[in-house]
Amino acid sequence: MTQYPSLHMIIDGQRVSGGGRRTHAVVNPATGETVGELSLAEAADLDRALDVAAQGFRIWRKSTPQQRAAVLQGAARLMLERQEDLARIATMEQGKTLPEARIEVMMNVGLFNFYAGEVQRLYGRTLVRPEGMRSTVTHEPVGPVAAFAPWNFPLGNPGRKLGAPIAAGCSVILKAAEETPASALGVLQCLLDAGLPRQVAQAVFGVPDEVSRHLLASPVIRKLSFTGSTVVGKHLMRLAADNCIRTTMELGGHGPVMVFADADIERTLDTVVPHKYRNAGQVCVSPTRFIVEESVFERFRDGFVERAKAIKVGNGMDDGVQMGPMANPRRPEAIDALIGDAVQRGARLHTGGQRLGNAGFYYAPSVLSDVPLDATIMNEEPFGPVALINPFRDEEAMVAEANRLPYGLAAYLWTNDAKRQQRLAAEVESGMVGVNTTMIGGADAPFGGVKWSGHGAEDGPEGVLACMVTKAVHEG
Template identity: 80%
Template sequence: MTYPALHMIIDGAPVSGGGRRTHQVVNPATGEMLGALPLADAADLDRALETAARGFRLWRDSTPHQRAAVLQGAARLMMERQEELARIATLEQGKPLAETRVEVLMNVGLFNFYAGETFRLYGRTLVRPAGQRSTISKEPVGPVAAFAPWNFPLGNPGRKLGAPIAAGCSVILKAAEETPASALGVLQCLLDAGLPKEVAQAVFGVPDEVSRHLLGSPIIRKLSFTGSTAVGKHLAKLAAEDCKRTTMEMGGHGPVLVFDDVDVDRVLDTMVPGKYRNAGQVCVSPTRFIVQEDVFERFRDGFAERAARIVVGDGLDAATQMGPMANPRRPDAMERLIGDATAKGATLHTGGERVGNRGFFYKPSVLSEIPLDADIMNEEPFGPVALINPYAGEEAMIAEANRLPYGLAAYAWTPDAKRQRRLAREIESGMLGINTTMIGGADSPFGGVKWSGHGSEDGPEGVEACLVTKAVHEG
């Protein structure tokens, strides 16, 4: 397929050329340039803000039927365009086609769910003496600045666009410059489904310039961010200057507690594919495997054997099980982190090196007996590496799971029902999967605690995050 021409979308029109700076979009499987992305200047951002202000005045008065029709229509178009969208995302980001096809389906499910939520934005009436009336209503918060990363090039823009539109807000989307055509494809489905052109804009640019400009404007009433903890903290400070509402989905370092009462092979059959999904470039990726001593060696050896068999290659190849990393920064980070760990005494069982001399491929890797002062045990690796350490029992395992300031996703494997309830109470995370890696869904809130952020996307909570509460009292 031909990679599409790149542009921004402001007031429904494609914006490109005009002497603007550009960013080279690269295919991570080959390292070759796919296209030149125009970057916004201050005038572009001002026009996007002015359009978003008009779009909010228009869309806040739309009916639930109008919002639902747009979301359902966009879902139908994404299904019709599934293969095109999936191939664009694989070209830009690298993950296998099987995974980008699932991303399209994620958006379809989310948009259809949000279409239903437009009819459920309930308020309430309080009991008052005769002649008095008090009502509580939900109103759209206002124009939203939404920042989406590159690791889910279709799913992240879908989350950022779907909730504000369902709530009656306008939105300015700044998706990742590495994966622009995917985000543009999702927005185009909404526009083609009848979304007024003023309601959603897509801009790209130098991230710090764009964020300071948008968040410095009083037009923006809310920030929705997905990305690293360091960047999230910076943006939260900018948003705080104007008391803007925030939804922050930031980094993680997913602990996986494996107890000695499990079927080891069953756990491995689930967790190994889960670890290397999207080459480990997943905020909820299972990363720190906290394994009870009695099953540690079996688990470690079985994990390494399965990891070594994973087929690494171009995501467009049907035989590929793991694609390249998304950009040249990620293999560099793997080499630094794994090198530091082995220098401090960790054992490397498989991987630990690049694949070939073309693109950004890195082997699925397994480390064990990693000292806690190794950088990789404290810094989110965001790559295809599993960290496996032995622990004596439940108390020590829970302590290790909670040791870091991150709290996005956690996992645990045990058939013991009482232990499951203890873990549900004690593990500090926004999401916990017990005997499963399935921790998300269109109807389920997605978000973290501690340094992993606050607020939720998806589910009713995702729309609620784009609403404000108003109390009106009549005497």
């Protein structure tokens, strides 16, 4: 069995902890027990990290594509070798099932290997000019990056935040979630063990508002990459504006799922129900608002409820478990309040709506139908194991509901009408659209949203270019 590791920060390649610093208790969501104590950064730690990041940028911006590729490929190999330990640590501190955590490791392996190839393709261009003149356009690393990662994907989010800046030639200060620090440290350690210079990547933890204000007030930081809630994202954008810091923001969502009568309903249910309850619904692209054509509404709702009731909930380490606990004690309380508000306003609760057990942060897979549009849960991202299923009369009404909210991260549509697929893919306001699939991500595909779901993209060539600036040089 993997033991939960000792916790620390990493600054200039050194493990930093203790010394009278404040601490944060890391809790296993399956049991509610404390598994580790994490030291939190003081101002002096952040200043040191900034100084080292400035040094790291001077070193790494001069690295060759071959050097960057070697580090990324080496880290991918190490993550593959360490897959089981990394996955078990993630499950211990975040709660997701062990199979899901293993997949998360493989997401990082694929992304790092893709970026290792992408560093060879950071092309500029030469412009057509009159004889005697030469104009070129090049891409250069933007500078030190402040990267903030949340707890819901404790391995994958740090992988995204570290991989793109390193591929681009930037240094990075990673502040991963204090709830899931060991996973992030494990990913960074793979990069360092693969030969990344110690000055290039740092990991700090602390009181989130203190860390963000301190880092974003520094002239060292040239780029902010944030994944998290829309409320916090807006706050960070205001802080970044003071120094005109570039931003990539992957914010909240409220995933609409349009289900039409011509869809294969059984296949649709077999696909969307496991995806809804993946990671206990704590996924920014989780399918949430099921917008169902009236003629198949009851069949879809009843099939959804039947499948939700059959989901096995338990400790993510145990064989056969399909959904683990929620990540912290705040989440079951939040879901209870949202479901209670919806029911009070007239929604029908078909299953779930309650916490499970006396230990840990378990919540039953839940299904609501006929949910009024003024219910809080229909307007704020629930981020939990609850599906909202409502009937709509026709395509026009369904598209209007899909676009009603200010969020636009991921949307899904299920129809076998080819013309409708193309029409709706264009009409739906979302950064990513899944047509008869929930697979909307990949190492080579941009991941990001529109409207209140943020701007910019991670993954794909776009993820590397987001950490670069464009320069035009004209020679006479």
